Amino acid sequence: MKIAVIGFGAAAIGFIERIKNEGHEIVVFERSKDIYSSSISGIRADGKLFVSSEMGGDIHIDLALQKKLVDFYIDNTEDHQVETGQSFTNSSYFKKFYEKGFMPISADFYHLGTDQLKMVLYNIYENFKAFKNISFRFEQNVLSVKTVGKEVFIGDSDEAFDRVVIAVGRSGHKLVGSIIKDYPDLILDNTKVDLGIRYEVPNHIVDELNKEMYEFKVKYKSKTGYMVRTFCNNPSGFVVTETYDDFVTVNGHAKMKEKSQNTNFAILVTIQLTEPFNNPIGYGSHIAKLSNLLAGKGKVILQTYDHFKNSKRTKNLYRIQPTLHECKYILGDINLAFPRRIIESIVDFIETLDQVIPGIAYPDNLVYAPEIKFYSNLLDNTKLENLKFIGDCSGHTRSIIYATAHGYLMAESFLEK
């Protein structure tokens, strides 16, 4: 078979890793300039790998396969150095959170760190490139794909492929959108978006927890009825901004070597609306743009927790130094940009969390906004025989390991046929 893989991220890596020895011709189209490009792949910030049946995507991935793929990434680091942790294996923590209404999520964590990821990606690429049946085409921003009978064509090219695997992640939504226009039946669901904040506290407040599990993942049904969750905990980490085409959001990461005095994590509220609503990206983008409008171009809003809770503009900070560079934020009031129900859900979450982790609700802790996690349209992979979607662009995964495993399992299904 001649197979095109569009995008070279986690899902493509899993797909190629599984199929590379089977003699099929694989052509990878990647829009980035080269493997060193700062925009290539989702495997470029933080690199926290986790093994869990409770998060990462909505498909079932065997835990043994997840661990095998974690080992694959660790094998591609320079010196196999990782930070590890296990969440909620300690039953006393489990009980403490559970008692206050939290749903603890179990997972094993392996943190590679932003500083190691470039090398990991490069090593994997070098390994694949050595195979005669695998070729890479960089600077190929694929805008359309069309199927004609048993053949598939990319863009305006007349080069035919037997199969095309779309692995463009969430950043490739334009390509997926163009395919969906031709095949609207592919969409199973598109009603969800996660909106929230990045929270930053001094390390000493969460030290014990960070040592015990590296990342504490919990969900909580707030008094507003909305589900709120923690996401992407970064012990001794850094807050960063993430630039989209027309707005900026906040994010966080941690490095293996350079450490800060603070821990940051996201607190996200899942918004799932019903018909006629069908534009979660539009809704999330509007709130992001409104936040940016208040903060100034390219900036996010920073506020102390007390002011966030009481809807007052922050003019000064007190004990905590933000890890985000001061040219990237403005002190302000997030309440001017976020709907009340979201703010109330987050405040309820933090106040309740403070009963488990004293100090989490200190008035001068830092709140950054907007943090937004978009969900891709949930796509039906059974509709088209020779055009498949893997990883985050399929809507079925949201993490490096799940995306890699999705690609791996797709390759297996090709080999079975």
Ligand SMILES: Cc1cc2nc3c(=O)[nH]c(=O)nc-3n(C[C@H](O)[C@H](O)[C@H](O)COP(=O)(O)OP(=O)(O)OC[C@H]3O[C@@H](n4cnc5c(N)ncnc54)[C@H](O)[C@@H]3O)c2cc1C
């Ligand atoms: C800042 C950040 C930090 C993250 N940290 C973590 C983490 O620590 N742990 C974790 O598990 N998950 C993390 N994630 C999520 C994780 O990166 C993704 O879930 C995962 O990378 C998805 O893999 P993918 O292959 O579907 O997409 P990606 O890894 O995003 O790869 C998609 C590739 O397709 C290319 N592409 C896009 N459109 C086109 C096109 N039209 N034509 C050609 N090429 C195209 C892109 O350049 C990219 O290389 C993070 C995400 C972000 C944004």
